[in-house]
Amino acid sequence: MPELLYNRKANATLANLAAGGRFPHTLLIEGPEGSGKKTAAWQIAKTLLCEGEPKPCGSCSHCVKADKRVHPDVRYYTVPEGKKEFPVETVREIRQDAYIAPNEGARKIYLIDRAHAMNAAAQNALLKIIEEPPDFVNFLLLCENRSRMLPTILSRAISVELEVPSVEECAAALEALAPGRSAQERQAAAAGAGGNIGRALGLLFTAAVFFL
Structure with a gap:
């Protein structure tokens, strides 16, 4: 498996x-x-x-x-x-x-x-x-x-x-999933999503205002 x-x-x-x-x-x-x-x-x-x-x-x-x-x-x-x-x-x-x-x-x-x-x-x-x-x-x-x-x-x-990753683990996963985003953006998205990778990706790609 x-x-x-x-x-x-x-x-x-x-x-x-x-x-x-x-x-x-x-x-x-x-x-x-x-x-x-x-x-x-x-x-x-x-x-x-x-x-x-x-x-x-x-x-x-x-x-x-x-x-x-x-x-x-x-x-x-x-x-x-x-x-x-x-x-x-x-x-x-x-x-x-x-x-x-x-x-x-x-x-x-x-x-x-x-x-x-x-x-x-x-x-x-x-x-x-x-x-x-x-x-x-x-x-x-x-x-x-x-x-x-x-x-x-x-x-x-x-x-x-399925477990929700820690914020740090989520941010690390986003490095591979969203390489075009800055480390600061990835960390903010991970924190905003509480470690939920799917939600963090949603924040990165659909809520640009989140980072203004």
Whole structure:
């Protein structure tokens, strides 16, 4: 499994899962908005599909397509724009699609972003497939707060919680992510975001007035 930046506990959990030789069919990734849940999920998906060594090799066709977000066996779903809830109809589509074999890889991976926005009907519809999924399917559920997930969903998933980096760690990460910004700007953004890298990037690139 790839190491997730500044997430020691999550890395330990993922390493233990990989060492066991069988990755869970359902993994729940919890963290606040901007904590890197989608980045983590794509890294995990890439690793599960990778045909090289060590995994992820970064150079096989599966890794390249996953990095470009165009792999046909990684399906990404989220709440539609303008909506507040994850549609139960979408979950039913996922359930039907899950029984179709992968196109290119050995696995088929569903990234379900904002899973906490599913109402009870949608979560119960999802439960029907995660209870007995096909052997080649993995579900990566991304949520901001697991307390909004049904206990029946949580009981069938392994959960990892993403940590918010320190302000200093966030500023160090921004050096690579926003090299065009000054050290002072990166430090101010890291502090303003409380260490949340995603939010700090938002401050850097959408709130220029922040630095006036």
